[in-house]
Amino acid sequence: MSLTPLPRKLTAEDAAHFLRRTAFGATDAQIRALAGKDARSVAKAALAFDQALAPNNPFDPMQGASPGAAIQLTRGAWLFEMVYGPHPLREKLALTWSNHFVVGTDKVRNTPALLGYLALLRRHAATSSFERFTLDIAQSPAMLRYLDNDQNRKGKPNENFSRELLELFTTGIGPYTETDVREGARALTGWTFVGGRGNRQYLDEPKFVFQAGQFDSGRKTYLGQSGTLRGEDIIRLATAHPQTATFVARKLHRAFVADTPDEAAVAGSAETWRRTKGDVGAVLEELLSSEAFYASRARIIRSPVEFIVGALRTLGQPTFDAKTLLNLTSTAGRMGQLLLEPDTVKGWDGGREWINDSTLLLRLQVAAALTLTSKAPALTEPPSLLAMTGQERPAAAVLLSSLKGRQRTYMSMISPEFQLA
Amino acid sequence: MTNRRDFLKLSALAVAATSGMPGFLARAAAQAGGKKTLVVIQLTGGNDGLNTLIPHTNGAYYAARPNIAIPKKDVLTVTGDLGMHPSLRPLMGLWDSGKLAWMENVGYPNPNRSHFASMAIWHTADPTQAQAEGWIGRLAEQIGDPFCASNVGGSTPQALRASDFSLPSIESIDNFQLKLPDGMQTPFQSMLNSPRTGEAAYLTRATRQMLKNTARVQENAKKYKAGATYPQTKFAGQLREAARLIAAGVGQRVLYVSLGGFDTHAGQRAEQDELLATLAEGLAAFQTDLERQGVAGDVIVMGFSEFGRRVAENGSAGTDHGKGSVMFALGQGVKGGIHGSSPDLEKLSDGDIIYKQDFRGVYAEALTKWLGLNAREILGGSFTGPGWIAS
Numbered sequence: 179m180s181l182t183p184l185p186r187k188l189t190a191e192d193a194a195h196f197l198r199r200t201a202f203g204a205t206d207a208q209i210r211a212l213a214g215k216d217a218r219s220v221a222k223a224a225l226a227f228d229q230a231l232a233p234n235n236p237f238d239p240m241q242g243a244s245p246g247a248a249i250q251l252t253r254g255a256w257l258f259e260m261v262y263g264p265h266p267l268r269e270k271l272a273l274t275w276s277n278h279f280v281v282g283t284d285k286v287r288n289t290p291a292l293l294g295y296l297a298l299l300r301r302h303a304a305t306s307s308f309e310r311f312t313l314d315i316a317q318s319p320a321m322l323r324y325l326d327n328d329q330n331r332k333g334k335p336n337e338n339f340s341r342e343l344l345e346l347f348t349t350g351i352g353p354y355t356e357t358d359v360r361e362g363a364r365a366l367t368g369w370t371f372v373g374g375r376g377n378r379q380y381l382d383e384p385k386f387v388f389q390a391g392q393f394d395s396g397r398k399t400y401l402g403q404s405g406t407l408r409g410e411d412i413i414r415l416a417t418a419h420p421q422t423a424t425f426v427a428r429k430l431h432r433a434f435v436a437d438t439p440d441e442a443a444v445a446g447s448a449e450t451w452r453r454t455k456g457d458v459g460a461v462l463e464e465l466l467s468s469e470a471f472y473a474s475r476a477r478i479i480r481s482p483v484e485f486i487v488g489a490l491r492t493l494g495q496p497t498f499d500a501k502t503l504l505n506l507t508s509t510a511g512r513m514g515q516l517l518l519e520p521d522t523v524k525g526w527d528g529g530r531e532w533i534n535d536s537t538l539l540l541r542l543q544v545a546a547a548l549t550l551t552s553k554a555p556a557l558t559e560p561p562s563l564l565a566m567t568g569q570e571r572p573a574a575a576v577l578l579s580s581l582k583g584r585q586r587t588y589m590s591m592i593s594p595e596f597q598l599a
Numbered sequence: 600m601t602n603r604r605d606f607l608k609l610s611a612l613a614v615a616a617t618s619g620m621p622g623f624l625a626r627a628a629a630q631a632g633g634k635k636t637l638v639v640i641q642l643t644g645g646n647d648g649l650n651t652l653i654p655h656t657n658g659a660y661y662a663a664r665p666n667i668a669i670p671k672k673d674v675l676t677v678t679g680d681l682g683m684h685p686s687l688r689p690l691m692g693l694w695d696s697g698k699l700a701w702m703e704n705v706g707y708p709n710p711n712r713s714h715f716a717s718m719a720i721w722h723t724a725d726p727t728q729a730q731a732e733g734w735i736g737r738l739a740e741q742i743g744d745p746f747c748a749s750n751v752g753g754s755t756p757q758a759l760r761a762s763d764f765s766l767p768s769i770e771s772i773d774n775f776q777l778k779l780p781d782g783m784q785t786p787f788q789s790m791l792n793s794p795r796t797g798e799a800a801y802l803t804r805a806t807r808q809m810l811k812n813t814a815r816v817q818e819n820a821k822k823y824k825a826g827a828t829y830p831q832t833k834f835a836g837q838l839r840e841a842a843r844l845i846a847a848g849v850g851q852r853v854l855y856v857s858l859g860g861f862d863t864h865a866g867q868r869a870e871q872d873e874l875l876a877t878l879a880e881g882l883a884a885f886q887t888d889l890e891r892q893g894v895a896g897d898v899i900v901m902g903f904s905e906f907g908r909r910v911a912e913n914g915s916a917g918t919d920h921g922k923g924s925v926m927f928a929l930g931q932g933v934k935g936g937i938h939g940s941s942p943d944l945e946k947l948s949d950g951d952i953i954y955k956q957d958f959r960g961v962y963a964e965a966l967t968k969w970l971g972l973n974a975r976e977i978l979g980g981s982f983t984g985p986g987w988i989a990s
Contacts, residue, residue: 284860326864326915334914338864341920345713356712356949437798476799512770514754521754521859522643524715530801534755534768535809539777550780573793577786585783589790594802 181446181468184217192217192472194568198599199434199478200224200466201266203488206562221466225304225459227265232258236500245287245380252283252292253507253517254500260487261503262495271303271462272296273483274433276518277525278426279315279347281324283518288319288374290383292518295320308426308456309417312347316413319371319384325523328370331392335363340412342523348416350425354401361398362416365407368393423451427461434465436477437529443470476568476598479532482513484599485541489548489591492565496555506544513540545591549584560587567595635932636845637965638854638885638900639735641756642878644861645714646904647871648924649952652701652937655682659944663911667867667918677701678937686875689883690929697935698886699927700987702961704942706923706954710906714862714920717905722757724959724978734962735853736761737977738970746812748853749844751837759855767812772820772840776813819847826891827884834858835881842885846892852970861904865915878902882929899930899988901965903958909950923954926961928987932969938985960984 188196193212197204201224212220237255242248260269276299286292295318302311315321316339322328325339340362344354370392374384388409398407401415416422427447431439446468447461454460465471480488486506490496498506507517514537520526548554560583564570572578572595578586590596650667654660655674674682677694681701693699707726711717720726724734735748735758750759750768759766769775779787795803823843829835834856841854858878863870882900889895907924923942942952964984966974975981 326917329865329915329917331914336864336913336915336917337919338862341712345715351713351716359712476797479798479802512753522714530798531754533802533805534750535812536753536768536770536775538806538809539774539813542777542779546780573795574790577789577793581786585786588780589783589786592787593790594795594799594806597802598798 179446180450181443181464181470183464183467184469184472187214187216188212188220190564191475191568191570193220194564195472195475196220196224196466198488198568199471200270201491202260202270202484203492203599204565205492205494206565209564217467217472218463221463224267224466225463227268227303229300230264232263235259235262236503239289239293240381242289245289245377248289248380249283249287249292249518250504250507252289252296254504256296256517257483257487257503257507257510260483261490266487266491268300268303270433270484272299273517274429275299275303277520277528278429279312279321280520280523280525281320281518282520282523285324286320286518287377288323288380288382288384290381291319291323291374294318294383302458304459304462306457306459308422308451308458309414311458312343312417313410313413315347316343316366316409317369317386319374319386322369322371322386323384327366330363330367330369331389332364332367332394335360335367335394337363339363340366343412343416346524348422348425349419350421353419353421358400361400361407362412364394364396364398365400365412366409369409417456420452423448423456427451430458430461430465432478432528434462434478435471435474437479438477440470440474443468446470476595478599479529480597480599481526481528481532482510482515482537482541483517485513485597486510486544488596488599489545492561493548493555493557493587494561498555502553509540509544513537513544541597542592545588549588549591554584557583557587560584561590563590566590567593568598569595633852633971634897635969635971636852636854636898637969638841638856638898639758640878640882640900640902641758641855641857642861642874642902642904643718643857643859644863644904645717645906645908645920646861646874646924647863647867647918647921648904648907649910649942650867650871651684651687651875652703652925653682653684654680654941654944656680657941657944660910663944665912666916667912681937681941684872684875686872687879689876689879693883693886693929694935698931698933699929699935700933701937702926702928702956702985702987703937703939704923704952704955705903705926705939705958705961706906707957707959710922710951710954712906712920712922714905719757721903721905721958722760724962730979731757731760732762733758733760734977735759735855736766738853738966738972739766741972741977742852744850745808746815746849747851748855749851750855750857751841751844752855752857756855756857767809769816769840769844772816772843776817777810816844816847816849819849820844822847823892825888827888829884829888830877830880832877832881834877835884838881838885839888842888842892845889845894845898863908863917864913864919865917867908867912867917886929896931899928899932899965899969901961902927903961907952910944910947910952911950922948922951926958932989934987934989938987956985957982961987964988 190213194209237251239248239251305311326336327339330336341359368389371384374382428444673685676682722733723730755768823846829839837856907921908918909921960982963974963982966972968988
């Protein structure tokens with residue numbers, strides 16, 4: 179059954195919770211502005227984003243003097259968008275999808291391919307058709323390159339994309355066989371791209387092409403269907419599989435509800451997914467206004483990027499020079515989350531995996547840099563405890579209130595409460 | 600006001616006094632004794648075993664790989680039928696002195712071609728994938744010391760996960776310490792002492808454990824001076840940090856280092872050649888360093904990958920996911936040579952080699968013969984290894 183909607187108007191803590199999950203965090207004023215509103219309309223409004231980008235983004239990846247520089251600029255531009263952009267939920271979703279349809283800059287070094295991929299994640303962030311989203315991703319030069327489907331040819335199959343399409347992007351392990359992987363690879367032969375290869379062409383735009391001469395037009399059987407299946411058929415069959423609804427809905431729950439999701443709630447979203455034939459926007463709207471969502475407080479350990487963006491948004495989006503913002507992207511990398519470069523195609527597992535001695539130390543150091551050092555942004559008024567911890571009266575409230583402005587901000591930023599969303 | 604050292608001591612006491620800690624953390628670590636260290640090397644992505652230890656007299660090998668086979672003239676011959684990849688030349692001295700072992704044809708029942716499922720099987724030592732804890736996490740529970748095993752690198756692999764937390768990951772020893780601003784120690788401790796539940800309680804525990812671990816490392820790490828020049832790779836840098844921990848006598852029994860990038864679906868020769876060179880150059884420097892520190896007799900290295908590659912090359916001069924593969928080990932405590940028989944390349948299962956040695960047997964020997972632990976308890980069964988530990 180679908181998820182039960184939240185019956186009450188949002189309290190201040192409800193509003194803080196919603197903004198921690200959907201906007202990386204917020205100021206006290208932004209939180210108070212949502213309090214008293216109806217959960218459904220709040221979710222609808224947050225999801226009604228357009229494709230407008232932050233003004234005055236100082237990073238232009240196309241100005242990169244080398245592939246490596248262009249990639250760094252891409253990361254900087256994305257972090258800027260998350261911190262200062264008009265649609266934090268769109269960026270949070272793009273981040274989530276980048277951890278689902280994973281590509282990595284260890285292999286994808288072409289700038290327009292990376293930018294095209296990011297634009298797809300934004301355009302489909304709350305997509306009405308997961309099938310269309312998957313097809314667009316499958317035909318994006320970034321993915322074709324990352325999982326080697328650009329080299330998948332008739333009689334010379336390369337199984338890399340075909341395998342991950344099932345294992346990681348749609349059904350998850352279980353509903354398919356090794357034969358499905360091989361037959362899928364045959365159906366995806368001939369999907370490749372032209373242009374934009376090599377270090378000297380890293381600014382040239384690559385384009386998807388279907389090379390009919392490299393396509394294996396023979397009969398295939400895939401997930402129980404037989405015929406002269408084509409790549410489009412494989413994408414349709416994989417995305418329409420009933421397990422895909424559960425598998426991808428679980429990922430949305432991990433991004434928005436809990437590191438260890440409640441399976442009954444996942445089943446509720448999966449049912450909505452199947453009923454709407456993969457309308458992710460509808461699934462999200464229901465999820466983000468549900469009782470289950472509002473009941474799940476402090477159950478997600480913020481990722482390194484969420485920690486940094488959350489800190490900056492909670493501090494009221496202070497201005498930083500471009501170099502500092504670039505440094506923050508590499509700091510997030512040392513904390514375990516280098517944008518656009520997860521360790522493997524599975525992406526970051528998240529949750530408790532974010533936390534170890536080294537990464538915890540780095541979180542403490544970042545908090546100090548943002549609050550205590552001479553380069554820390556000026557604070558006319560320290561953020562409220564509600565904005566920092568999500569609670570109006572956190573357990574450490576007495577201690578925290580007795581500290582002076584900057585010290586209070588530092589101490590609440592390194593508290594377990596701030597690490598959680 | 601307490602100074603930093605007192606603060607850390609207080610924190611350590613607080614750890615032992617907190618009932619929320621997993622039981623074994625509060626127990627004395629007396630039985631942790633023993634000086635022997637096992638260094639585990641993970642080759643992430645599925646290293647192609649056939650192009651690592653090459654059957655250079657086998658026509659079926661060359662027939663299956665017209666573009667990517669290692670030409671016989673380039674192979675570093677080690678036996679009549681087998682030879683090492685040319686990038687492994689830095690390890691030839693170790694081979695010649697009997698300190699390098701290859702375990703042939705290692706795998707597990709019902710092999711899984713998913714990177715992640717297969718890696719989880721190697722991490723948990725459980726081919727049914729029922730366990731969430733890692734084999735090194737269980738080892739730490741048996742020893743009763745949460746600091747007896749560490750990952751060297753950014754994120755902790757599942758192998759080091761214990762029932763309620765992960766063992767430490769140390770990226771850089773110099774940065775592995777907390778420098779709280781003046782006057783913040785007491786508020787920090789009070790803040791940690793607030794009552795919490797769920798993930799907040801987990802983070803509190805992790806922070807306390809971090810304070811304890813960092814203090815222990817810093818106390819010891821000053822003693823080390825590198826005894827070898829390490830290559831300028833991240834992997835070699837991590838091995839240098841491992842050597843530093845060993846030389847400092849911090850007491851870790853297992854150290855874990857990963858090298859990624861072995862998922863060679865296309866253009867394999869260039870990629871794997873470079874990776875194996877990184878591996879061999881790093882390990883050779885590590886071994887030299889340990890010898891100069893006078894601790895080489897107490898350390899062995901054991902390397903694995905989650906699976907090997909398909910026997911036949913694919914159409915992109917690469918290889919797709921396969922099944923069993925080779926493992927390697929090196930050190931004075933290792934019985935050098937080839938252990939086990941090479942895979943039969945004429946008799947395949949679905950295009951893959953058919954494994955003969957269960958990897959849990961290889962682990963079992965490291966646990967019992969090297970670390971002196973109860974392997975049966977850690978691995979959940981009895982497994983026979985190929986006799987790769989000396990004596």
